[in-house]
Amino acid sequence: MYVDNLRTRCVTACLIVAVCAAVGTAAAGVAAFVQTETAFAKENLIRLHVIANSDSPQDQDLKLLVRDAVLAETRELFAAVTSKEEARRLLAEHQEKVIEAAEEVIQAHGFSYNVSLEMGAYAFPSRAYRGITLPAGTYDAVRVRIGDAQGENWWCVLFPPLCLGELEVSSGQSELAQYNPQGETGKIAFRLKVLEYIQATYYGQQIRNWWQASAAGLTRWNTQ
Incomplete structure (x- = not known):
């Protein structure tokens, strides 16, 4: 016992x-x-939207090269950044530098498209990134327009950095058609x-x- x-x-x-x-x-x-x-709460995000000149294979490939240039430039800018406010300030201060990085890539590949960079609040459809689903709604974002900006676009989260290694390609018209202002109160879903x-x-x-x-x-x- x-x-x-x-x-x-x-x-x-x-x-x-x-x-x-x-x-x-x-x-x-x-x-x-x-x-x-907390980090990926809607109010803490800065999203990225890159729009290609057209849907031609060359312009779509160029869009991805511009994406890489923008991400490389912002990765350096955000190396020690811990807040959205600081990220916005740095983007505003170094906006021309980001544009120059994009235009250098364009010119290096034999194109002469202009690049514009806009910072504001834009409508985004629902997207999923690495187990995090962001609902459709209006987000603070950086919009990079290449040339006529009539081609398919690329979406991601610029800050906190969630774009690296991700490829989210979708049609601008079909994506925006999915946007529903009534759904802006949707919560970010974590898997x-x-x-x-x-x-x-x-x-x-x-x-x-x-x-x-x-x-x-x-x-x-x-x-x-």
Whole structure:
């Protein structure tokens, strides 16, 4: 009897330690979730909209090169930026520099299109980026227009930086047709699920394994 009680207590102690570790991991996950939700709240975003000269293959390829130039330039500008206000100030101060970077790429590839950069509030359709869904609505944004700006466009989030490595290409007319002013109150949706996160962690798996093993062990001991 004493041995059985000792074994039971050992198993229980292991489970308690495992649960505590999992709770700590979950707390870290929740904290990260809250920080992400705050950072990507609508009022903290500056979005990016690049419009190609036309839908020709050459102009569409050029649009992506201009995108890369703009992102490279703003990545340097935002290296130490922690607030939207500071990001807006730097964009306003270095607007010509961003335009020059875009025009250099255009000229280097044999084109002579002008580039304009506008900062303001613009209508955006619903978009999904890396597990974050932004509802349709009006957002502060930087709009880069290449030449006649009649081609398909590219959307993303400029600040906080969410564009790198993402390619979101869509038709301007079809996208804007999806915009519904009635839906501006939509909330940003995050696909992070804390419970699934815990279950996928090392500690979550260990708890599951230990629980199964201890249950089997207790059943075996009770039958002895």
